[in-house]
Amino acid sequence: MTLSTQELLDGILEGEHRALARAITKIENRQDGYRDIVSGLYEHTGDADVIGITGSPGAGKSTLVDKVAKAYRDRGLTVGIVAIDPSSPYTGGAVLGDRIRMASNVGDMDVFFRSMSARGSLGGLSTATADAVKALDAFGKDKVIIETVGAGQNEIDIVQAADTVVVLVPPGSGDNVQMLKAGILEIADVFAVNKADMDGADRTVQELEEMVHMDDGHVSVAAGHHGMGVDTEVDMPEKGNESEETIEPWETPVLETVATTGDGVDEFLDTLQAHADWLDDTGQIQAKRRQRTAEEIRTLLREDAGALVEGEIDEHGGVDALAERVLDGETDPYTIADEVLDPVAACLEREN
Amino acid sequence: MSQSQEERSIRCLVAKVGLDGHDRGAHVIARAFRDAGFEVIYSGLHKAPDEIVQAAVQEDVDVIGISILSGAHNTLVPKVIEGLKEYDAFEDTLILVGGVVPDEDKAHLKELGVAEVFGPGTSMEQTIEFVRENAPER
Numbered sequence: 001m002t003l004s005t006q007e008l009l010d011g012i013l014e015g016e017h018r019a020l021a022r023a024i025t026k027i028e029n030r031q032d033g034y035r036d037i038v039s040g041l042y043e044h045t046g047d048a049d050v051i052g053i054t055g056s057p058g059a060g061k062s063t064l065v066d067k068v069a070k071a072y073r074d075r076g077l078t079v080g081i082v083a084i085d086p087s088s089p090y091t092g093g094a095v096l097g098d099r100i101r102m103a104s105n106v107g108d109m110d111v112f113f114r115s116m117s118a119r120g121s122l123g124g125l126s127t128a129t130a131d132a133v134k135a136l137d138a139f140g141k142d143k144v145i146i147e148t149v150g151a152g153q154n155e156i157d158i159v160q161a162a163d164t165v166v167v168l169v170p171p172g173s174g175d176n177v178q179m180l181k182a183g184i185l186e187i188a189d190v191f192a193v194n195k196a197d198m199d200g201a202d203r204t205v206q207e208l209e210e211m212v213h214m215d216d217g218h219v220s221v222a223a224g225h226h227g228m229g230v231d232t233e234v235d236m237p238e239k240g241n242e243s244e245e246t247i248e249p250w251e252t253p254v255l256e257t258v259a260t261t262g263d264g265v266d267e268f269l270d271t272l273q274a275h276a277d278w279l280d281d282t283g284q285i286q287a288k289r290r291q292r293t294a295e296e297i298r299t300l301l302r303e304d305a306g307a308l309v310e311g312e313i314d315e316h317g318g319v320d321a322l323a324e325r326v327l328d329g330e331t332d333p334y335t336i337a338d339e340v341l342d343p344v345a346a347c348l349e350r351e352n
Numbered sequence: 353m354s355q356s357q358e359e360r361s362i363r364c365l366v367a368k369v370g371l372d373g374h375d376r377g378a379h380v381i382a383r384a385f386r387d388a389g390f391e392v393i394y395s396g397l398h399k400a401p402d403e404i405v406q407a408a409v410q411e412d413v414d415v416i417g418i419s420i421l422s423g424a425h426n427t428l429v430p431k432v433i434e435g436l437k438e439y440d441a442f443e444d445t446l447i448l449v450g451g452v453v454p455d456e457d458k459a460h461l462k463e464l465g466v467a468e469v470f471g472p473g474t475s476m477e478q479t480i481e482f483v484r485e486n487a488p489e490r
């Protein structure tokens with residue numbers, strides 16, 4: 001049974017789980033029609049709060065996500081989750097182990113949990129994740145959570161599909177905290193020291209707090225999250241002449257949680273809400289979404305342009321043949337790049 | 353514009369249902385599937401049929417492999433199949449059963465819609481080959 005794009009779209013908007021699941025598969029596989037699906041869903045997105053949770057493997061992310069989802073359900077909210085696990089670089093296969101922790105929401109279809117593998121070509125993963133989040137958003141989920149392993153730049157890109165980014169830090173990870181300084185600090189809106197039932201939690205909290213305060217001086221309010229050259233001016237909706245009024249900056253809180261028991265989860269949710277409110281009140285949500293959308297457009301164009309160029313390379317006999325010509329001393333990579341791209345550039349040339 | 357950037361991968365749910373605590377076989381199979389390049393979601397132990405259905409639907413798996421060594425296959429497998437039907441997920445999902453199933457029960461399971469039953473000692477190659485050949489076209 002193959003569902004058409006239109007059937008999938010209708011199904012999603014009517015709340016059919018099967019259609020949502022199949023649409024995410026198409027998005028993940030970049031199967032024919034996935035673009036039409038995402039395009040069709042777009043106008044129905046924007047209502048969900050998107051929360052990203054990252055942190056080293058074993059930090060307790062999945063366990064916490066399970067408890068958080070349950071707590072949202074208790075508050076009458078629906079939840080979508082995308083959990084990303086690494087895949088084997090050799091076979092492309094993966095055992096996606098996050099779902100196993102989803103013990104508190106059994107049989108509750110209003111928690112939609114989807115495991116995703118970080119497949120070979122990491123380039124597309126952040127796009128696929130962002131698109132899967134949109135499907136969950138359009139489906140009508142109130143909260144969408146992204147869980148990802150906190151390693152490397154790709155992960156940072158993925159988690160930035162979220163409005164609020166949580167970095168989970170297990171106790172006693174003094175080295176970890178040092179490591180965090182490289183890159184993770186800028187993206188964290190909330191720190192949670194999970195496994196607070198274990199020794200060393202207090203010290204880790206203290207270290208993180210020191211780090212946050214040290215950084216106070218130069219966290220830019222607007223873009224905050226690595227600026228990507230997008231203008232960092234702050235939008236102040238409906239503030240008119242008083243635009244000199246300064247925005248109360250968001251100070252990254254450091255919380256303690258015990259995901260296994262659920263201790264600290266209520267406070268955690270309140271903090272997420274506080275951040276969502278802050279984003280709304282300051283207009284930061286617009287700035288953030290504009291920046292994110294700009295990046296999406298760029299990524300998409302880069303991919304499409306890349307695909308066009310691949311086609312041109314094939315026209316020229318394939319990249320191996322081209323490389324061979326360079327090795328034979330016939331030509332050089334720059335000349336080849338010009339040869340391949342000149343016709344494209346000629347098409348694009350405008351009269352100025 | 354629609355570039356052909358398709359990347360497909362066979363998705364499998366390896367499921368343990370009921371009180372059955374024998375999980376070695378399920379682990380072995382999960383690992384073998386991973387090494388064959390499949391994406392495997394392992395359910396964990398002691399799941400209710402409902403949970404398996406929930407996972408299969410949400411994860412949109414191509415294959416559900418139910419591992420049962422407890423002897424309860426005749427009650428648990430039909431429940432999973434019923435649940436799949438409820439979500440329109442029965443027809444295009446390959447359903448396998450593995451573990452200890454007496455020969456006389458196999459025919460009945462196949463009538464219900466199980467594609468194949470794999471008992472102790474089945475070779476991994478055979479199992480993987482079967483999945484590759486029979487995973488639904490979508």
Ligand code: B12
Pocket residue numbers: 366371372373374375376377378380381416417418419420421422423448449450451452470471472473474475479
């Ligand atoms: C090891 C074992 C145990 C271990 C389990 C350890 C563990 N964590 O798994 C322990 C000691 C804990 C145990 C306990 C019990 N066991 Co026991 N156990 C076995 C034994 C000897 C081997 C099972 C095994 O691990 N085999 C190795 C694995 C790799 O093989 P496998 O599981 O069969 O998997 C292969 C295939 O079946 C297939 N497969 C399996 N799953 C899947 C899934 C998919 C998708 C696919 C494609 C294929 C597939 O592929 C695998 C590789 O070839 C079997 C006897 C036997 N020879 O099967 C009895 C057996 C399963 N146990 C049995 C019993 C009765 C029990 C107990 C009830 C005993 C008791 N009275 O306490 C308890 C129950 C425990 C519980 N909570 O469920 C009976 C079940 C009888 C029945 N079905 O009618 C058996 C058959 C022994 C017997 N002949 O009586 N057991």
Ligand SMILES: Nc1nc2c(ncn2[C@@H]2O[C@H](COP(=O)(O)OP(=O)(O)O)[C@@H](O)[C@H]2O)c(=O)[nH]1
Pocket residue numbers: 055056057058059060061062063064098101194195196197198257258259260261
């Ligand atoms: N003691 C303790 N263990 C925890 C806590 N949270 C998670 N764990 C355990 O840590 C292990 C890894 O958890 P998991 O959620 O899979 O981590 P993930 O890899 O970050 O998703 C599991 O065995 C959990 O039971 C906690 O707050 N306290």
Ligand SMILES: [Mg+2]
Pocket residue numbers: 061062063097098147
């Ligand atoms: Mg996890």
